[in-house]
Every structure is written in structure tokens, then in C-alpha cells.
Amino acid sequence: MFRFALAILFVLTAGLAQADVAAVYDFDTREQEVRYQNLIAELRCPKCQNQNIADSNAPISQDMRNEVYRMMQAGASNEEIVDALVARFGEFVRYKPELDSRTFLLWATPAIAVFGGLLVVAGVVIRARRMERQTTSLSAQERARAEQILAGQDDSRER
């Protein structure tokens, strides 16, 4: 009997564990929901050091999710929504910064690194090829002499 009562208690209180989960939003279409999820995944929580507003349960993230939802329902585009939040909290909230003169290096660094690496590889290959071409094969006489040296019978060396 006690077990049964305990089981009932567990079932009844299971819902309470969910009480802290962020507000649930209703969307008309599946696409809208996906759009919303993508948006909150690429917006950064200003209070947290490295968390998007989808994962963060900071109050400010909740406010930002509300605003994203509100603007979406009002028919704003993704760009308008992100710009509205950047206007309040700064570029910090963007996980994907705009490409402009300040962020140019940030975006170009991977390309520069790859290009630099390719240059180094190309340099090494070209140099190796050139060395190969310069070292012509030995004549029969030179070969015999080399074998002599390798065999330890190098008698031409002056002591």
C-alpha cells in the first residue's frame, strides 16, 4: 500500500520537475519553429560568457527569447530581429559577426592560414624538384670511386 502511494506521489510530482523549463511558445507552422530555434541558437547571452540564448536560463536570455518570438509573430525578418538585439546589447550577441572592415581579419584568417600553408608546401616541392634536376647521375668512374669510399678503402685521402 505504501509503495502504491509512493508511486502515485512520484507520478503526481513528475510535472513539478518541469516547472523551471523556459516558457513554451506556439508556432503556426513547423518552419517557423525551426526558424525560431535557429535564431536563438545563433544569439549569444550577454550575461553568460559563452552560451547561446537557447541554452541559457539567465533572465536576460528569457527576455531575449521573448523578444525574438514577439518580433517573429509581428512579421519581422531574421535580420531585423538580430539587428534589434544588436542595437541594444552590441555585436557581442552575434555568434556569426557581420563581415565588415573590423571583422574582416576574423573571417579571412582561416583562408590566409590555408593559403600560407599551401605556399610553404609549394615552396618545399619546387625546391626538392630543382635539387633533383641539379644532381645528375654519377658516371661509371665516379660510381666506382664512391663504392671504394663506402667500403672504407679510400686511399686518396691525405693524412
Add this chain to the structure above:
Amino acid sequence: MKRFLLFLPLLVALVLGVVLFAGIGKDPTKLESALIGKPVPEFSLADLHTPEATLDRSLFRGEVSLLNVWGTWCPSCRDEHDDLMWLANERGISIIGLNYKDKREDALVWLDRLGDPYRTTIYDPKGTLGFDLGVYGAPETFVIDAEGVVRYRHVGVVNPKVWEETLLPVIEEARGNS
């Protein structure tokens, strides 16, 4: 050319050193406000003391003031309260309070018990003005010039050191220009 290549690693290390050194000592949790150089966002909120009165951004016109975001739920706000009292009473600074996501009764008890350093307090229970100001953690203190334009935002507690080194120079500059 060969010689130059030998110095390349040293050069790279030096450049990296300068770049990384510039980042030392910066607090990554303190963000510059996106509103600097922009007017205080429009709002229409009640006064904390007189619920019938509606306040808007014309409140900031006329003199350089501090806008202090606080709440009774915020322990650091208690820490800076005495320093705000000192600024208001001894230094004659005009401080406007923004009571952020708080309950009116709690806020009034707090001001009654600890003293009221604020010329006016805006009551923002839902945090709408706070959100438009980009407030992400109380206490925050904005310097607003006489035209109602945001000059600076300080995140964290105001104390005599912050006042001397950070806020006072900004205020003096704002006074000089307007």
C-alpha cells in the same frame, strides 16, 4: 633572404606577444554599451513613489545625470547604496534610479530604510526599459548628458575608486561639451 627567414619565428612571436598582451587585464564580463552616443530609448513608465505620474525620457534633459539600475533582489546594489548616497548628498550628483524587475512595496521599504539617493526613480517591473538599454546585470550605471544622450555605461558596483577613475572624468567631459 635566407637570413630574413631565420628571423621570421621571432617576428611572429613578437606580433603575437603584442596582440595577446593587449588582452591581459581586460574583464570579459564587462561589455561596452551599444547605446553610447545614442539617446536614451523612449519609454513611458510610472514613478516609483507616485504611481499616477508617468515618466518619459525628457526626464534626462537639462543636466548631466547618472542612471542607476537597481533592484532589491540584487545584493551588489546594497553594496553600492552607501556610495550612491554619498554621491547624491556630498557631491551633488543628480542620480536617476531605474528600479528594475522589482516589487514596488519592496523598493519603497528599501529606500525608506537605507535612504533615497535618487532625484527620481523610474518603476520598471517588467524590465522593458532595462531591456531597451541593454541591461544584462544589475547594478549598472549609465552617464547621461544634458541632451539625454548616453555617454558611458558602467557594469558593476559604483565605489569611490570607480567614481574617481571612471565616472567623474566622463561626467566632466559631458559637462564641458554641453
